Amino acid sequence: xxxxxxxxxxxxxxxxxxxxxxxxxxxxxxxxxxxxxxxxxxxxxxxxxxxxxxxxxxxxxxxxxxxxxxxxxxxxxxxxxxxxxxxxxxxxxxxxxxxxxxxxxxxxxxxxxxxxxxxxxxxxxxxxxxxxxxxxxxxxxxxxxxxxxxxxxxxxxxxxxxxxxxxxxxxxxxxxxxxxxxxxxxxxxxxxxxxxxxxxxxxxxxxxxxxxxxxxxxxxxxxxxxxxxxxxxxxxxxxxxxxxxxxxxxxxxxxxxxxxxxxxxxxxxxxxxxxxxxxxxxxxxxxxxxxxxxxxxxxxxxxxxxxxxxxxxxxxxxxxxxxxxxxxxxxxxxxxxxxxxxxxxxxxxxxxxxxxxxxxxxxxxxxxxxxxxxxxxxxxxxxxxxxxxxxxxxxxxxxxxxxxxxxxxxxxxxxxxxxxxxxxxxxxxxxxxxxxxxxxxxxxxxxxxxxxxxxxxxxxxxxxxxxxxxxxxxxxxxxxxxxxxxxxxxxxxxxxxxxxxxxxxxxxxxxxxxxxxxxxxxxxxxxxx
Amino acid sequence: xxxxxxxxxxxxxxxxxxxxxxxxxxxxxxxxxxxxxxxxxxxxxxxxxxxxxxxxxxxxxxxxxxxxxxxxxxxxxxxxxxxxxxxxxxxxxxxxxxxxxxxxxxxxxxxxxxxxxxxxxxxxxxxxxxxxxxxxxxxxxxxxxxxxxxxxxxxxxxxxxxxxxxxxxxxxxxxxxxxxxxxxxxxxxxxxxxxxxxxxxxxxxxxxxxxxxxxxxxxxxxxxxxxxxxxxxxxxxxxxxxxxxxxxxxxxxxxxxxxxxxxxxxxxxxxxx
Numbered sequence: 143x144x145x146x147x148x149x150x151x152x153x154x155x156x157x158x159x160x161x162x163x164x165x166x167x168x169x170x171x172x173x174x175x176x177x178x179x180x181x182x183x184x185x186x187x188x189x190x191x192x193x194x195x196x197x198x199x200x201x202x203x204x205x206x207x208x209x210x211x212x213x214x215x216x217x218x219x220x221x222x223x224x225x226x227x228x229x230x231x232x233x234x235x236x237x238x239x240x241x242x243x244x245x246x247x248x249x250x251x252x253x254x255x256x257x258x259x260x261x262x263x264x265x266x267x268x269x270x271x272x273x274x275x276x277x278x279x280x281x282x283x284x285x286x287x288x289x290x291x292x293x294x295x296x297x298x299x300x301x302x303x304x305x306x307x308x309x310x311x312x313x314x315x316x317x318x319x320x321x322x323x324x325x326x327x328x329x330x331x332x333x334x335x336x337x338x339x340x341x342x343x344x345x346x347x348x349x350x351x352x353x354x355x356x357x358x359x360x361x362x363x364x365x366x367x368x369x370x371x372x373x374x375x376x377x378x379x380x381x382x383x384x385x386x387x388x389x390x391x392x393x394x395x396x397x398x399x400x401x402x403x404x405x406x407x408x409x410x411x412x413x414x415x416x417x418x419x420x421x422x423x424x425x426x427x428x429x430x431x432x433x434x435x436x437x438x439x440x441x442x443x444x445x446x447x448x449x450x451x452x453x454x455x456x457x458x459x460x461x462x463x464x465x466x467x468x469x470x471x472x473x474x475x476x477x478x479x480x481x482x483x484x485x486x487x488x489x490x491x492x493x494x495x496x497x498x499x500x501x502x503x504x505x506x507x508x509x510x511x512x513x514x515x516x517x518x519x520x521x522x523x524x525x526x527x528x529x530x531x532x533x534x535x536x537x538x539x540x541x542x543x544x545x546x547x548x549x550x551x552x553x554x555x556x557x558x559x560x561x562x563x564x565x566x567x568x569x570x571x572x573x574x575x576x577x578x579x580x581x582x583x584x585x586x587x588x589x590x591x592x593x594x595x596x597x598x599x600x601x602x603x604x605x606x607x608x609x610x611x612x613x614x615x616x617x618x619x620x621x622x623x624x625x626x627x628x629x630x631x632x633x634x635x636x637x638x639x640x641x642x643x644x645x646x647x648x649x650x651x652x653x654x655x656x657x658x659x660x661x662x663x664x665x666x667x668x669x670x671x
Numbered sequence: 672x673x674x675x676x677x678x679x680x681x682x683x684x685x686x687x688x689x690x691x692x693x694x695x696x697x698x699x700x701x702x703x704x705x706x707x708x709x710x711x712x713x714x715x716x717x718x719x720x721x722x723x724x725x726x727x728x729x730x731x732x733x734x735x736x737x738x739x740x741x742x743x744x745x746x747x748x749x750x751x752x753x754x755x756x757x758x759x760x761x762x763x764x765x766x767x768x769x770x771x772x773x774x775x776x777x778x779x780x781x782x783x784x785x786x787x788x789x790x791x792x793x794x795x796x797x798x799x800x801x802x803x804x805x806x807x808x809x810x811x812x813x814x815x816x817x818x819x820x821x822x823x824x825x826x827x828x829x830x831x832x833x834x835x836x837x838x839x840x841x842x843x844x845x846x847x848x849x850x851x852x853x854x855x856x857x858x859x860x861x862x863x864x865x866x867x868x869x870x871x872x873x874x875x876x877x878x879x880x881x882x883x884x885x886x887x888x889x890x891x892x893x894x895x896x897x898x899x900x901x902x903x904x905x906x907x908x909x910x911x912x913x914x915x916x917x918x919x920x921x922x923x924x925x926x927x928x929x930x931x932x933x934x935x936x937x938x939x940x941x942x943x944x
Binding site: 169176187189193200201217227229234239280298299308327331336358365369372374391394406413414417418419421422438446 | 676692695696702707710711812840852853857876905909913917919924925927
């Protein structure tokens with residue numbers, strides 16, 4: 143199992159390390175903004191993005207619910223195309239099949255283009271142990287492989303390293319003599335890897351979508367390394383998850399109208415290849431022999447559960463690019479090869495709750511991921527479901543149930559609640575030393591430390607919301623009584639700016655909704671009064 | 672349980688079980704019938720599609736040349752001549768950053784008499800490019816893998832005939848065949864794709880349907896000798912969708928062109944073919 147690569151640290155420890163690395167989370171922040179802005183422009187240009195999403199979600203759901211049928215159709219047609227099929231219920235089965243291909247050919251060299259399934263099974267380490275030279279050919283993957291590092295983003299995995307660090311890696315390990323200009327490093331890689339492509343015995347690649355009706359496999363790339371892997375080694379191994387299948391070419395087009403836009407904010411990637419079999423008898427380049435390894439590795443267990451929707455995922459990374467938590471803790475914060483919202487859902491569904499180290503808590507449940515998902519996976523709801531399941535499975539910190547029991551008591555008993563507020567206010571003000579928030583100066587208090595060492599906690603407001611609301615209603619009634627017509631002219635925006643007194647009318651409904659909750663709203667809203 | 676050697680049934684059994692059935696069904700409900708969502712190309716005339724194709728291609732840093740059948744040869748000769756005498760100005764005219772200059776300094780095509788590899792399709796042969804450009808080698812399956820690969824590896828330019836252009840994305844669709852190997856549009860530093868304006872389609876969907884239809888017309892068997900699209904099986908061994916130069920943003924999100932494939936891409940759009 144190599145989905146979780148950092149089980150020695152829990153979420154809190156990993157997040158701390160990432161938060162301390164300014165370059166890393168600034169780089170992720172820039173990437174998020176770049177991809178997000180470009181995506182937004184393209185989505186706006188589409189006449190009916192929502193209809194596109196709806197259609198894609200329906201198609202992917204249909205495939206998921208008929209997964210056995212479509213796998214069989216894909217496998218049958220792929221075989222008819224001349225592919226050699228291998229079936230791997232588990233990652234170990236897949237490793238076995240792949241090693242077998244190498245053994246059959248006595249092959250000792252291979253070039254790889256990015257494949258999450260091979261990451262999942264930990265293929266590189268196994269091949270290297272078997273004496274095979276493995277060369278990752280995606281620029282970022284090559285950087286990480288050369289550095290012995292882990293990916294921090296699913297689409298641009300080496301973002302956490304700056305140009306100087308990357309230049310240094312190649313100077314130390316590959317004899318690079320140039321400067322730190324990205325163009326120069328990249329063109330050095332072009333030279334370095336070209337011979338590897340032309341000489342490798344085996345090419346290993348992933349598969350973005352398998353087409354059931356035509357028995358085809360596809361690859362979406364920008365750099366062209368996928369095409370190189372697909373053109374020169376005589377033997378090729380395609381590794382695909384069982385959840386990559388679309389019914390036909392029309393469905394493929396539908397997914398391709400969503401994937402590059404969602405992933406990197408481009409209408410198309412530089413290359414997209416649709417392969418339907420090895421090179422034909424009269425062709426001279428392309429692989430002579432192609433093996434497809436179809437791997438399940440626990441995916442079938444998601445069928446019929448809350449997490450079935452996750453099998454619709456096309457690994458675009460749109461949910462990462464919008465996630466406020468990912469923005470700060472970066473890919474490494476998750477400790478899984480699948481980071482971000484999709485990573486939490488998938489990792490927990492495949493790995494169970496025992497070794498997650500609080501992974502499902504790396505989410506503010508804001509729901510932006512679900513809104514941006516091209517196949518409408520309700521990611522934040524599934525993350526919440528994981529939390530519920532984790533608690534039911536007993537995979538929580540022993541203090542947590544006690545805290546919630548206490549909170550339940552506090553919030554369900556008016557007298558105790560009022561007492562806590564009455565005592566809490568002066569105590570918090572004393573600790574805050576005149577500020578209106580508790581910040582890192584209060585970390586000496588054990589129960590507050592967990593929160594205030596990285597976040598501010600607003601001090602309970604002097605004015606209770608109910609008190610304020612009564613006054614507000616009285617003022618409003620008085621104004622209406624005075625015969626003012628302008629009561630009907632609301633201004634919702636000013637409410638958000640904190641100017642309650644100037645915002646009668648429309649915002650009242652919202653305020654009343656909140657007001658029925660026995661919480662001190664002023665403090666919940668960050669003590670804006 | 673032993674490792675490896677699992678059958679399709681071994682893979683499918685737990686999946687069917689989880690779906691609540693004993694075996695894979697013979698037939699299933701059809702795909703949900705949801706109308707095609709509107710696309711930006713809806714209702715455009717062929718001329719408008721061609722304009723969109725040109726625009727979109729330029730956005731992904733393709734140099735586009737529009738010409739008539741009679742001008743194809745001269746256009747290609749000019750691309751080759753310009754690129755080989757002054758790479759920097761020829762290919763980086765629209766580069767906004769310093770990157771353009773650095774690229775040019777890093778790799779260029781400025782050999783005195785650049786070699787050219789060209790596909791062997793009749794569509795391309797009709798222009799007589801080999802008669803105008805010196806040093807052209809035509810892809811020849813009879814020479815075998817090594818020889819063809821070497822030709823492509825050492826060539827500065829690769830010229831192919833594209834089956835379709837896609838207006839929405841500025842993409843050329845390149846089916847692979849005995850006449851057109853994968854290396855031609857991949858190994859040379861510059862790729863020149865010739866595409867007929869009449870074959871420019873709105874989206875990927877129409878191009879995929881076109882290729883599938885062309886193959887079905889031959890019953891999934893051997894295609895007519897003049898077709899790029901199919902031979903032995905129902906679809907070409909590869910259909911490659913190309914949209915601009917090989918590119919990466921893996922180092923600090925800086926866009927760098929010419930990673931593993933071509934650094935410069937030209938489309939020659941033939942208006943009256």
